[in-house]
Amino acid sequence: xxxxxxxGFDIAHNLSSHGDRPGDGPRLCFVGQAMKRRDTLLHLKxxxxxxxxxxxxxxxGMGADLERKLADLEESVARERQRANDTDIGRLAFPSFVRSxxxxxxxxxxxxxxxxxxxxxxxxxxxxxxxxxxxxxxAIEQEARRASEAEARREQSRVEEMAIVRHxxxxxxxxx
Numbered sequence: 001x002x003x004x005x006x007x008g009f010d011i012a013h014n015l016s017s018h019g020d021r022p023g024d025g026p027r028l029c030f031v032g033q034a035m036k037r038r039d040t041l042l043h044l045k046x047x048x049x050x051x052x053x054x055x056x057x058x059x060x061g062m063g064a065d066l067e068r069k070l071a072d073l074e075e076s077v078a079r080e081r082q083r084a085n086d087t088d089i090g091r092l093a094f095p096s097f098v099r100s101x102x103x104x105x106x107x108x109x110x111x112x113x114x115x116x117x118x119x120x121x122x123x124x125x126x127x128x129x130x131x132x133x134x135x136x137x138x139a140i141e142q143e144a145r146r147a148s149e150a151e152a153r154r155e156q157s158r159v160e161e162m163a164i165v166r167h168x169x170x171x172x173x174x175x176x
Contacts, residue, residue, distance in 0.1 A: 045132055049133050059115055063116065066108050066115065067112070070109070076101070081094065
């Protein structure tokens with residue numbers, strides 16, 4: 001196969017399995033490079049969607065953990081309230097305990113708000129990334145379908161050409 005260098009891309013002559021045919025000329029070999037770029041881009045988009053899914057799962061886990069901590073604080077306040085009623089010292093110490101718990105509770109609620117905001121943002125990013133991925137996959141499927149249709153048309157053209165040649169040979173050999 002003859003190859004030349006042109007503008008950084010290989011030019012290869014289009015040779016069919018039947019040999020050189022008239023009208024076949026050089027064509028650029030962009031297909032391999034385009035496929036590599038497209039596959040890399042597709043892989044990158046899939047990775048981004050997977051990464052956002054992992055991030056979302058992490059955020060949901062953190063939110064659930066903070067919810068459990070908040071529930072534990074509520075339970076500990078109820079337990080301490082019960083104990084505080086049992087002794088005089090407990091009744092005196094309970095208000096300061098509640099103040100410290102209120103500070104922790106407020107910090108946990110602020111963290112939950114931040115996580116919810118980040119989770120919402122992550123959902124939006126994931127929806128956009130997923131849409132990009134699906135649109136690219138659809139484009140690749142359409143491109144493959146067009147390529148297979150073009151190949152089918154070329155094959156049909158070859159079959160028709162062979163039929164015409166056979167017909168002409170058959171009629172050329174007849175004595176007139």
